[in-house]
Amino acid sequence: MLSRAVVAATSVVSVSAGNPKFWGLKKLSSCSLCSSSSWNLLCNRSWNTNKCRRMANYTTRALAQPLTDADQLIYSVETFIFDCDGVIWKGDKLIDGVSETLDMLRSKGKRLVFVTNNSTKSRKQYGKKFETLGLNVCEEEIFASSFAAAAYLKSIDFPKDKKVYVVGEDGILQELELAGFQYLGGPEDGGKKIELKPGFLMEHDKDVGAVVVGFDRYLNYYKIQYGTLCIRENPGCLFIATNRDAVTHLTDAQEWAGGGSMVGALCGSTQREPLVVGKPSTFMMDYLANKFGIMKSEICMVGDRLDTDILFGQNGGCKTLLVLSGVTSLSMLQSPNNTIQPDFYTNMISDFLLPKVATV
Numbered sequence: 001m002l003s004r005a006v007v008a009a010t011s012v013v014s015v016s017a018g019n020p021k022f023w024g025l026k027k028l029s030s031c032s033l034c035s036s037s038s039w040n041l042l043c044n045r046s047w048n049t050n051k052c053r054r055m056a057n058y059t060t061r062a063l064a065q066p067l068t069d070a071d072q073l074i075y076s077v078e079t080f081i082f083d084c085d086g087v088i089w090k091g092d093k094l095i096d097g098v099s100e101t102l103d104m105l106r107s108k109g110k111r112l113v114f115v116t117n118n119s120t121k122s123r124k125q126y127g128k129k130f131e132t133l134g135l136n137v138c139e140e141e142i143f144a145s146s147f148a149a150a151a152y153l154k155s156i157d158f159p160k161d162k163k164v165y166v167v168g169e170d171g172i173l174q175e176l177e178l179a180g181f182q183y184l185g186g187p188e189d190g191g192k193k194i195e196l197k198p199g200f201l202m203e204h205d206k207d208v209g210a211v212v213v214g215f216d217r218y219l220n221y222y223k224i225q226y227g228t229l230c231i232r233e234n235p236g237c238l239f240i241a242t243n244r245d246a247v248t249h250l251t252d253a254q255e256w257a258g259g260g261s262m263v264g265a266l267c268g269s270t271q272r273e274p275l276v277v278g279k280p281s282t283f284m285m286d287y288l289a290n291k292f293g294i295m296k297s298e299i300c301m302v303g304d305r306l307d308t309d310i311l312f313g314q315n316g317g318c319k320t321l322l323v324l325s326g327v328t329s330l331s332m333l334q335s336p337n338n339t340i341q342p343d344f345y346t347n348m349i350s351d352f353l354l355p356k357v358a359t360v
């Protein structure tokens with residue numbers, strides 16, 4: 001049935017840059033690819049990143065199969081993790097059959113979790129979006145990368161007397177506030193300009209111990225310089241990215257520069273690589289597995305993007321299902337240039353309502 005195997009994609013693994021002497025760092029989790037702890041990743045990132053890549057490159061993965069027996073997949077899984085845009089909704093429009101599908105899965109006792117790399121909203125704000133769309137989803141089931149940034153800082157006991165500088169939008173600020181961290185930047189710095197005069201020097205807060213970078217429609221030179229100064233000049237300052245998505249879908253007419261473009265600006269100026277807390281890094285998967293006490297082999301990651309959602313599921317050791325209701329077409333999945341193969345693919349999640357019917 002499987003005529004050939006393909007080489008799995010080189011995985012993106014959470015790596016942190018720079019000075020390992022920051023405060024209170026403790027072992028977080030294991031790297032799914034090399035079984036190294038996050039502490040080791042942080043201290044030996046080059047070695048471990050290379051090792052992870054080598055191992056990933058030697059991993060072969062069968063071609064994705066169409067989902068022909070939804071019942072079997074549902075039976076074998078305890079938890080479904082859903083990406084949101086392109087899976088649950090498109091922009092502000094609910095995808096057909098989602099509500100009935102989620103109800104059916106809940107009636108079978110499945111745990112449902114919703115994970116998004118979009119950091120512009122907090123969990124509370126996403127909760128309102130689900131409600132507006134008529135979906136019964138509580139905040140505890142939602143994990144946005146804005147929350148992941150705050151959860152990461154909590155997990156390393158980031159000192160409460162230190163501050164976080166934010167290049168990003170309101171969602172990150174709200175999650176930092178909820179977690180009890182001091183912060184500055186964000187939308188407030190969106191209108192700030194720099195007047196370059198002879199001898200001009202920008203001051204920055206020496207108590208900033210972490211710079212969090214997420215998607216930011218109001219990125220400007222002020223923010224880039226401020227974040228750069230914190231990372232380069234404050235000893236032990238962390239560089240955290242909510243995600244490195246190349247593109248995002250602000251409108252349905254074209255692809256727009258994604259969070260990776262903001263992160264890239266700071267990478268360029270600091271010559272540092274960030275610690276990524278969103279997909280496809282395993283931080284959120286490890287967090288979810290620990291929080292709910294779930295075996296990763298009993299999780300199915302459902303998403304519409306190969307390089308974030310499917311890689312996220314594979315990096316976490318989960319089953320993976322690609323839906324074609326978002327950015328990935330069947331021809332993209334089956335292109336010889338594509339090296340990321342999910343376990344299964346199907347048109348949309350409402351295909352779960354049609355067990356044992358091949359719909360693709």
Ligand SMILES: [Mg+2]
Pocket residue numbers: 083084085086087303304305326
């Ligand atoms: Mg998506």
